[in-house]
Amino acid sequence: MHREPKLERFNESVLAKYQVYNSIFLTLPFNDISKTGALLPLFQDICEKGFKKNKNPSEIVESFFKKYHENPSEEEKNNLLFRFIQFIERQVVLFDAIEDASFPIVNNMDGRGTLRNVKEEAEAKNKTEELRDYLKRFKVRPTLTAHPTQFYPGAVLGIITDLDKAVQQNDVIGIKKLLAQLGKTPFFKKEKPTPYDEAVSLIWYFENVFYQSTSKIYNYIQQNIFEGEDVGNQVINLGFWPGGDRDGNPFVTTEITLKVARRLKRTILLNYYRDVRKLKRRVTFEEVDQIMSELESALYKGAVSREDDLKLTIQDFKSKLQKIKDIIIERHNSLFLDEVDDLLNKVRLFGYHFATLDIRQDASIHEEVLNEVIKVSNEKGANIFPENYNELSDQEQIDVLKNANGKLDPEDFEEGIAKSTISSVYAMQEIQKKNGEHGANRYIISNCGSVQGVLTPFAFLKACGWEKPSVDVIPLFETVPDLQSAHKTMEVLYKDPVYSEHLKRRDNKQTIMLGFSDGTKDGGYLMANWSIYKAKEMLTQVSREYGIKVIFFDGRGGPPARGGGKTHQFYASLGSGIENEEIQLTVQGQTISSNFGTKDSCRYNLEQLLSSGVSNEIFSKGSNTLSDEDRETMNSLAELSYKTYTDFKQHEKFIPYLEKMSTLKYYAKTNIGSRPSKRNKSAQLNLKDLRAIPFVGSWSQLKQNVPGFFGVGTAIEHYEKEGNLDKVIQLYNNSIFFKTLLENSMMSLTKSFFELTSYMQDDKEFGEFWKLIHAEFQRSKAMILKVTGYKRLMENEPAGRASIEAREKIVLPLLTIQQHALRKVQELQDSEDKAALLEIYEKMVTRSLYGNINASRNSA
Numbered sequence: 001m002h003r004e005p006k007l008e009r010f011n012e013s014v015l016a017k018y019q020v021y022n023s024i025f026l027t028l029p030f031n032d033i034s035k036t037g038a039l040l041p042l043f044q045d046i047c048e049k050g051f052k053k054n055k056n057p058s059e060i061v062e063s064f065f066k067k068y069h070e071n072p073s074e075e076e077k078n079n080l081l082f083r084f085i086q087f088i089e090r091q092v093v094l095f096d097a098i099e100d101a102s103f104p105i106v107n108n109m110d111g112r113g114t115l116r117n118v119k120e121e122a123e124a125k126n127k128t129e130e131l132r133d134y135l136k137r138f139k140v141r142p143t144l145t146a147h148p149t150q151f152y153p154g155a156v157l158g159i160i161t162d163l164d165k166a167v168q169q170n171d172v173i174g175i176k177k178l179l180a181q182l183g184k185t186p187f188f189k190k191e192k193p194t195p196y197d198e199a200v201s202l203i204w205y206f207e208n209v210f211y212q213s214t215s216k217i218y219n220y221i222q223q224n225i226f227e228g229e230d231v232g233n234q235v236i237n238l239g240f241w242p243g244g245d246r247d248g249n250p251f252v253t254t255e256i257t258l259k260v261a262r263r264l265k266r267t268i269l270l271n272y273y274r275d276v277r278k279l280k281r282r283v284t285f286e287e288v289d290q291i292m293s294e295l296e297s298a299l300y301k302g303a304v305s306r307e308d309d310l311k312l313t314i315q316d317f318k319s320k321l322q323k324i325k326d327i328i329i330e331r332h333n334s335l336f337l338d339e340v341d342d343l344l345n346k347v348r349l350f351g352y353h354f355a356t357l358d359i360r361q362d363a364s365i366h367e368e369v370l371n372e373v374i375k376v377s378n379e380k381g382a383n384i385f386p387e388n389y390n391e392l393s394d395q396e397q398i399d400v401l402k403n404a405n406g407k408l409d410p411e412d413f414e415e416g417i418a419k420s421t422i423s424s425v426y427a428m429q430e431i432q433k434k435n436g437e438h439g440a441n442r443y444i445i446s447n448c449g450s451v452q453g454v455l456t457p458f459a460f461l462k463a464c465g466w467e468k469p470s471v472d473v474i475p476l477f478e479t480v481p482d483l484q485s486a487h488k489t490m491e492v493l494y495k496d497p498v499y500s501e502h503l504k505r506r507d508n509k510q511t512i513m514l515g516f517s518d519g520t521k522d523g524g525y526l527m528a529n530w531s532i533y534k535a536k537e538m539l540t541q542v543s544r545e546y547g548i549k550v551i552f553f554d555g556r557g558g559p560p561a562r563g564g565g566k567t568h569q570f571y572a573s574l575g576s577g578i579e580n581e582e583i584q585l586t587v588q589g590q591t592i593s594s595n596f597g598t599k600d601s602c603r604y605n606l607e608q609l610l611s612s613g614v615s616n617e618i619f620s621k622g623s624n625t626l627s628d629e630d631r632e633t634m635n636s637l638a639e640l641s642y643k644t645y646t647d648f649k650q651h652e653k654f655i656p657y658l659e660k661m662s663t664l665k666y667y668a669k670t671n672i673g674s675r676p677s678k679r680n681k682s683a684q685l686n687l688k689d690l691r692a693i694p695f696v697g698s699w700s701q702l703k704q705n706v707p708g709f710f711g712v713g714t715a716i717e718h719y720e721k722e723g724n725l726d727k728v729i730q731l732y733n734n735s736i737f738f739k740t741l742l743e744n745s746m747m748s749l750t751k752s753f754f755e756l757t758s759y760m761q762d763d764k765e766f767g768e769f770w771k772l773i774h775a776e777f778q779r780s781k782a783m784i785l786k787v788t789g790y791k792r793l794m795e796n797e798p799a800g801r802a803s804i805e806a807r808e809k810i811v812l813p814l815l816t817i818q819q820h821a822l823r824k825v826q827e828l829q830d831s832e833d834k835a836a837l838l839e840i841y842e843k844m845v846t847r848s849l850y851g852n853i854n855a856s857r858n859s860a
Contacts (some may be wrong), residue, residue, distance in 0.1 A: 006798070006799040010802055014095075014106065015806060024172075025037065028183055036080070036083045046063060056758075057756070061081070078840055082844065085817060086187070093854075096594075100567070114604070115217065132225060134613075141585075144242070144587055156187060195249065196243060203264060209598065215342060219345060222341070231755070233666075238350075240358065246424065254423040259696045265302075265435050270315075271346075273303050279452070285327070285331070291320050322344065356441065358442045374386075384405070384408070386400060404459035431491065443471050443668075444476055447478055448475035453489075461473075473502075474553065475490075480531050484531065484534075492547065507549075507768075510551070512555070525708055526638045554584065555585075571616065580613055590853065661760060663698050705751055709752075710773070712742075714776065715779075722829040746784060750804050808855075811852050
């Protein structure tokens with residue numbers, strides 16, 4: 001069947017439907033937002049024309065009221081602006097639902113990067129056996145992270161799901177009712193969520209999406225690539241951070257960690273129970289029915305009991321299903337065998353843990369905890385660590401840490417971070433007993449930059465009576481200097497007999513996490529990505545030398561500035577010099593709902609990740625390796641970009657600009673996540689302690705997207721001025737890695753809209769700084785177009801560009817309102833007699849964040 005181009009499919013299935021359903025939405029009567037639907041299109045038109053005439057946001061807002069209202073009061077103006085905000089938030093939801101519903105139409109579900117395509121390509125190239133061998137050891141692990149910037153409450157998520165179905169069925173009456181419901185449903189939370197609330201929200205995706213999509217992928221691999229034989233490998237497993245991620249979140253407690261682990265177990269048991277109930281209606285055969293009843297009863301008790309009294313072991317569960325399978329094959333003509341296989345595969349994939357709950361803490365906190373542990377344990381006569389530990393040499397400290405043994409008691413510590421850290425180790429032991437080892441067997445150290453940084457939590461594990469801990473200790477290297485020395489840190493550990501023995505017990509595998517988010521904040525876009533690439537090469541080399549299989553876990557956010565963008569293309573670009581038998585990455589914020597929010601999008605994007613690993617290993621062997629000349633060009637571009645970004649970051653107006661001209665401080669006032677926006681409690685803003693989400697998100701709200709391009713233009717322009725632009729073009733043509741970097745940067749540039757803030761160029765304090773940013777934007781855009789040969793940004797992704805343009809158009813009035821409110825806040829800042837009005841405008845800024853965050857889908 002002939003398929004229309006992707007852009008046409010997008011226009012017909014998404015844009016055209018949105019225009020129809022939005023016109024219905026605009027006419028619906030809502031008690032608290034009356035006439036908004038009629039006025040909003042007029043305001044949008046005023047915004048579009050106003051920015052073309054170089055008007056500032058406040059002038060645009062005032063011209064609207066002058067044209068369409070008769071002398072409204074300040075209160076009437078603000079009330080309408082708040083109603084506009086409410087309406088636009090719901091328009092974003094409508095667009096999301098339509099785009100999600102159209103996903104399998106816009107995207108070719110059997111096309112390039114899907115498993116079917118991989119299978120057919122392997123057959124065509126006589127590489128089916130090679131593919132099977134690789135799939136026996138290759139894994140993909142998406143890890144849903146804590147503190148999402150996705151803020152929709154459960155009721156709204158339910159409406160989105162129902163809208164999705166109604167749109168697929170073209171149920172106009174149903175859509176109209178759901179839109180009316182949407183208009184009357186509260187969007188924003190009055191209180192911040194707890195880490196447990198966040199966990200429950202994200203477990204919804206496991207329960208309703210990943211459970212089905214992941215098993216379908218596994219079933220396809222088993223039936224179509226392995227011809228019904230056991231794969232012998234999970235291929236896909238899941239990770240989870242909410243409730244275990246203690247890095248800078250003072251609200252995560254041991255009780256919450258245990259509670260989240262229980263919730264994960266109960267959720268998977270409930271899913272198994274539902275499947276057993278369905279299967280029981282089919283396999284009604286003699287002997288089989290009795291086993292099914294036993295399973296149903298055991299799973300029900302396990303799912304609903306608060307005492308976690310599940311008597312059915314995971315081994316017994318698998319053996320009973322295998323027995324059912326054998327009976328059906330031998331006596332009942334293999335009736336409903338696929339359904340039994342499906343459940344058996346799910347048990348293999350998810351066990352009783354569903355997803356691995358990672359524990360994470362910052363290396364500097366571990367230092368603080370260690371000092372407290374030394375003090376308390378010596379007072380108790382435990383003598384696990386010497387009192388003069390901090391005066392010892394590096395090697396002496398390493399010897400102390402690796403040989404630590406004992407039985408620390410959390411109750412010996414006062415309430416605080418030391419007690420919490422020690423009790424978290426005992427929590428991991430408890431979770432492993434109840435959910436299986438994969439329930440919690442990873443301890444991640446943020447901002448790790450030394451051997452002691454890795455060994456300190458290792459020492460805590462052993463000092464809590466865990467002589468041979470069944471835990472992977474995972475350093476997270478984030479800053480440019482830490483990335484550059486990461487291989488030296490790991491070599492010291494690999495050489496050490498005690499740590500080497502630990503790795504033998506962990507199948508000689510070492511997981512290492514690399515942080516795109518803080519790396520970009522520290523070193524800029526090109527240098528962060530290149531530093532991670534080179535770190536992976538060096539870590540692969542040193543790991544292979546010592547017989548260790550290194551596994552890279554990428555700390556990615558949603559946007560290109562935090563390692564997002566075309567993720568699968570990035571993994572397909574890695575050469576043979578980088579270990580690639582597992583793809584592990586964090587997924588957070590709107591990226592969860594946009595990439596994995598429906599069964600279709602989840603399956604498609606997981607298959608893209610799987611195929612990227614296969615493509616790199618089997619179909620592109622060695623072809624992605626950089627030549628010496630290309631490597632020299634890439635290195636030089638990164639250095640030039642790094643200097644440009646570092647100079648920019650050290651500009652005297654950098655921090656003041658973020659504080660005064662952006663929405664940075666308002667992120668802390670939103671109720672979209674439980675953790676603070678920075679790692680310390682200091683009133684003074686410190687870039688090092690500032691978290692990547694508010695940092696990148698604030699630039700996104702300004703529509704400047706600095707972290708996704710700053711320094712790129714200057715670096716390429718340097719080559720052009722030297723008459724060597726052809727070297728950059730050669731690098732672009734030869735390297736999928738560099739091509740992916742530029743294409744992701746193009747996404748950041750496409751989402752920028754400097755007309756929104758062009759009024760800042762006349763600001764006495766920040767005018768020159770704004771011009772500096774704008775000049776680099778124009779430079780980066782011009783240089784990237786020259787290198788790619790495109791006439792416009794994202795020329796090779798017309799459907800993606802169309803989606804961005806549609807979303808940006810929807811939120812343009814919202815951005816205008818936000819900037820207008822920010823300007824009013826600055827005007828009223830020192831007016832003591834107008835404190836009430838100042839509070840209203842600050843609330844307006846905060847409320848405007850939500851719609852912009854969700855419309856961008858990968859803004860933070």
